[in-house]
Amino acid sequence: MRQIECDVLRLWEHAFEPDPSNADKFYLNVAYPYPSGAMHVGHGRTYIAPDVIARFWRMRGRTVLYPMAFHVTGAPVIGISKRIARGDQKAISLYRDLYKVPPEVLAAFTNPLAIVRHFSDEYQRVMSACGISIDWRRRFTTVDPQYSRFIEWQWKHLGEEGHVVKGAHPVRYCPQCDNPVGDHDLLEGDKAEILRFTLVMFHWNDVLIPTATLRPETIYGVTNLWINPDVTYVKARVDGALWIISRAAAQKISLQDHTVEICNEIPGTSLIDQVVSHPLCGEIPILPARFVDPDMASGIVMSVPAHAPFDYIALRDLQADGRYTAISPVPLITVPGYGTLPAKDAVERAGITDQDDPRMDTLTQEVYSAEFGSGRLYEQYGGEPVKLARDTVSAYMTEQFGSIPLYEFDTRSVVCRCGGQVLVKILHDQWFLQYSDPAWKSQVSNLLEQMSLVPPEVRTEFERTIDWLKDWACTRKVGLGTRLPWDPAWLIEPLSDSTVYMAYYTIAHHLKSFSPDLLTPEVFDYVFLGRESPALPEREKLDVMRKEFLFWYPYDFRFSAKDLISNHLTFQLFHHVAIFPKPLLPKGMVVFGMGLLNGAKMSSSKGNVFLLEDAINEFGADTVRMFLVGSAEPWQDFDWRNELVASAKRQIERFMITVEESSAATGTPDELDRWLGSRLQGHITRMTEALERFQTRQALQEAFFGIESDLKWYRRRLPEGSAGSSYLAEFCSAWVRLLAPIIPFSSEYLWKKLGRPGMVSFSDWPASDQAAVDKRLELAEDLLFRTVEDIESIVKIIQMSPSTITIYTSPAWKYRVFQAVARAVDKGAVIKDIMKDEEMRKRGREVTDAVKQCTTLIHRLPPDVVSQLLEEIPDETATFRKAEKFLEKEFGVPVVVRDAGESVHAKASLALPFKPALVIE
Numbered sequence: 001m002r003q004i005e006c007d008v009l010r011l012w013e014h015a016f017e018p019d020p021s022n023a024d025k026f027y028l029n030v031a032y033p034y035p036s037g038a039m040h041v042g043h044g045r046t047y048i049a050p051d052v053i054a055r056f057w058r059m060r061g062r063t064v065l066y067p068m069a070f071h072v073t074g075a076p077v078i079g080i081s082k083r084i085a086r087g088d089q090k091a092i093s094l095y096r097d098l099y100k101v102p103p104e105v106l107a108a109f110t111n112p113l114a115i116v117r118h119f120s121d122e123y124q125r126v127m128s129a130c131g132i133s134i135d136w137r138r139r140f141t142t143v144d145p146q147y148s149r150f151i152e153w154q155w156k157h158l159g160e161e162g163h164v165v166k167g168a169h170p171v172r173y174c175p176q177c178d179n180p181v182g183d184h185d186l187l188e189g190d191k192a193e194i195l196r197f198t199l200v201m202f203h204w205n206d207v208l209i210p211t212a213t214l215r216p217e218t219i220y221g222v223t224n225l226w227i228n229p230d231v232t233y234v235k236a237r238v239d240g241a242l243w244i245i246s247r248a249a250a251q252k253i254s255l256q257d258h259t260v261e262i263c264n265e266i267p268g269t270s271l272i273d274q275v276v277s278h279p280l281c282g283e284i285p286i287l288p289a290r291f292v293d294p295d296m297a298s299g300i301v302m303s304v305p306a307h308a309p310f311d312y313i314a315l316r317d318l319q320a321d322g323r324y325t326a327i328s329p330v331p332l333i334t335v336p337g338y339g340t341l342p343a344k345d346a347v348e349r350a351g352i353t354d355q356d357d358p359r360m361d362t363l364t365q366e367v368y369s370a371e372f373g374s375g376r377l378y379e380q381y382g383g384e385p386v387k388l389a390r391d392t393v394s395a396y397m398t399e400q401f402g403s404i405p406l407y408e409f410d411t412r413s414v415v416c417r418c419g420g421q422v423l424v425k426i427l428h429d430q431w432f433l434q435y436s437d438p439a440w441k442s443q444v445s446n447l448l449e450q451m452s453l454v455p456p457e458v459r460t461e462f463e464r465t466i467d468w469l470k471d472w473a474c475t476r477k478v479g480l481g482t483r484l485p486w487d488p489a490w491l492i493e494p495l496s497d498s499t500v501y502m503a504y505y506t507i508a509h510h511l512k513s514f515s516p517d518l519l520t521p522e523v524f525d526y527v528f529l530g531r532e533s534p535a536l537p538e539r540e541k542l543d544v545m546r547k548e549f550l551f552w553y554p555y556d557f558r559f560s561a562k563d564l565i566s567n568h569l570t571f572q573l574f575h576h577v578a579i580f581p582k583p584l585l586p587k588g589m590v591v592f593g594m595g596l597l598n599g600a601k602m603s604s605s606k607g608n609v610f611l612l613e614d615a616i617n618e619f620g621a622d623t624v625r626m627f628l629v630g631s632a633e634p635w636q637d638f639d640w641r642n643e644l645v646a647s648a649k650r651q652i653e654r655f656m657i658t659v660e661e662s663s664a665a666t667g668t669p670d671e672l673d674r675w676l677g678s679r680l681q682g683h684i685t686r687m688t689e690a691l692e693r694f695q696t697r698q699a700l701q702e703a704f705f706g707i708e709s710d711l712k713w714y715r716r717r718l719p720e721g722s723a724g725s726s727y728l729a730e731f732c733s734a735w736v737r738l739l740a741p742i743i744p745f746s747s748e749y750l751w752k753k754l755g756r757p758g759m760v761s762f763s764d765w766p767a768s769d770q771a772a773v774d775k776r777l778e779l780a781e782d783l784l785f786r787t788v789e790d791i792e793s794i795v796k797i798i799q800m801s802p803s804t805i806t807i808y809t810s811p812a813w814k815y816r817v818f819q820a821v822a823r824a825v826d827k828g829a830v831i832k833d834i835m836k837d838e839e840m841r842k843r844g845r846e847v848t849d850a851v852k853q854c855t856t857l858i859h860r861l862p863p864d865v866v867s868q869l870l871e872e873i874p875d876e877t878a879t880f881r882k883a884e885k886f887l888e889k890e891f892g893v894p895v896v897v898r899d900a901g902e903s904v905h906a907k908a909s910l911a912l913p914f915k916p917a918l919v920i921e
């Protein structure tokens, strides 16, 4: 196996380097990888599934471009190299043990560029070993100087069009890296969203105790505060006033435009039973509660037991011990479907007795949504719907009672790649891509409407993302990348410098010979937008690039995993509409499902991955490919299990042996070969359609299992001693070509072995020949196949060796019944209609029985068989007589064929169309 792969790889060297041609083109691309670690099998599918599509269209005669580059912008590798430099065991073990980096290479990883250099070479090597047909001439990295010139050009346009604005915004921020962090920079919490809480300021002597809430309107129902007795809080001077908050909160607040100076520590216990006050709820006590999380917001919370299930249960539990019995919940919202105390109703209805009940979160959500959706404040609190009161009360408290906003994540634990906790910081002078701009959004929506999306269900997710996208902090202070042209103190962040690079691929190989200094915005304006300007350098080269860009662009399909819909895949649409004219806008996207390993999500940081290279070494590249694209459609999740992969390996081995054996056959083609050829046309049609729709799994079912089972039947039907006919060579040539996109190594090898000219990778895709289709022949063979199966199962059941087999074929009148039943619109009226026929009436009960049996049979038969039986009645007797020799060989006894209509045998009356009665004696 390995030898075959090596030989074939040599054959393919430089084979997939397309230049513009006279043929139609097909340009597909995949989100480029960030080469900071080894590829696992999950990455494998991301690049292999598009390769199947690339190979398919190449064989269909298109000039196909499948390029690849490496994304190295940003801070992640800097974080990794820092961790390695400081001897972080977790990082070292990941690289040494899981990614198998040799010690001398690992030692150099204290330089971040060494990491990306090492892994981009690795990626190229492993991608090639998988047979991915990439044009490597176009490879680049996002820190190449030529690429930086391209990004500067792109951003000049974005800036001039007013898409980049400056402002203060809350962003995810790593204090350890002193840098904002994007999705790609996170080890944990990449789905976390920033929420805006209101800090409600309670007074305690001369000190303020702030509690954060998303429901400021509930201030009227606060009965107490909760404080964690196990936590040590701090007294801090915040913007000049004294506050009590958790230590974590002090750090958070200091990142959000406040000056914070910690004065001293205060144990939680010393605050218990103290009385605080707020003008909107009066004086209330502080109660102990261990569920209060010091890492959440201010570390102290207000309690609204009438409307918050957690508060209700916590208070109830304290009161059950006879404490704080004077406190009763204070309701303030009416909501249909609940009584005066919604929290109490919800808890009691669900039968929850314990604060730790896992259903508490859902229950809380339920009450909150009901109150938000249809709740209304009591008249004495203003009478507004909760929806409106939320903002009214928040504004009122901000104006009158010193409330301020606090930004916090909606999920716990957001961790940077450097290992540090990520917090929310208000950044000033930060640059933002203004994705909130309604005009820009509507241009993107219009584009999306024109695009092909696979699978179609992702369309709503894209629409939702476009609608929901807010301004995006697009610059960073630290990392690798390109500086913002008009404000070089800032670097463009990784997601923002990888949005239109699909255009760059089209000319990447030409740019390598350009000095970066020559690559002014005017040069790119000419190449991409056709804009003339005086004194363009190297005009001839630019013309070649302009021509090449226009040949490939717009791209046909972009492939990426579904978790990139909410950022990258949508961002790239925004940038394309901002820069390129309509005829050059993207045409389609294919969105992938995720990879599982033995049922669990693959994750490098958790060590739950199987390296792609290990997989290739263990199973062979074709096996890996066949499993990855054949076990699920690209948009479905797939689950890598070694035992299933091993069975794919055996299937390929079987295929190779079968092809080598069959194509040597020399017999004279007969009716059986015509049958095989007829079936093949159907497989070709269906596989072609499947690949046109990106259904790699369906394609494999047709081209591998479908054809294999036909061939198996064909070989079984051959007379003793025959190895088949010379037609098999032609048949195998088609079979090998059909499988070439999926298992290209084996196919390339067999192609040579069959003595075919050139490479299978560039041979013609089999065309289905309608003249070779013989439906009657297929139907007859199907009847025979089904009957053989029936005989086998009867023989198995009766457990005796038969001495003769008699096949009673259906009498002609039952075919008339069958057709009447199949055609009938009103199934209830069928019998009446049939009985209009004099001859049928004479048969009486026999006919009503046949109607029932045919109804059942029609349900069981494939619809295409039923519709064929409506068109013509096959000569079943002739079919079986012709196969008598075969049947006798199969079962080793004489086989008799009779028309059931001419027999008086009791069982003969059971014969039905396409289901003869069988008597085995």
Ligand SMILES: [Zn+2]
Pocket: 079, 174, 175, 176, 177, 178, 416, 417, 418, 419, 420
């Ligand atoms: Zn960090």
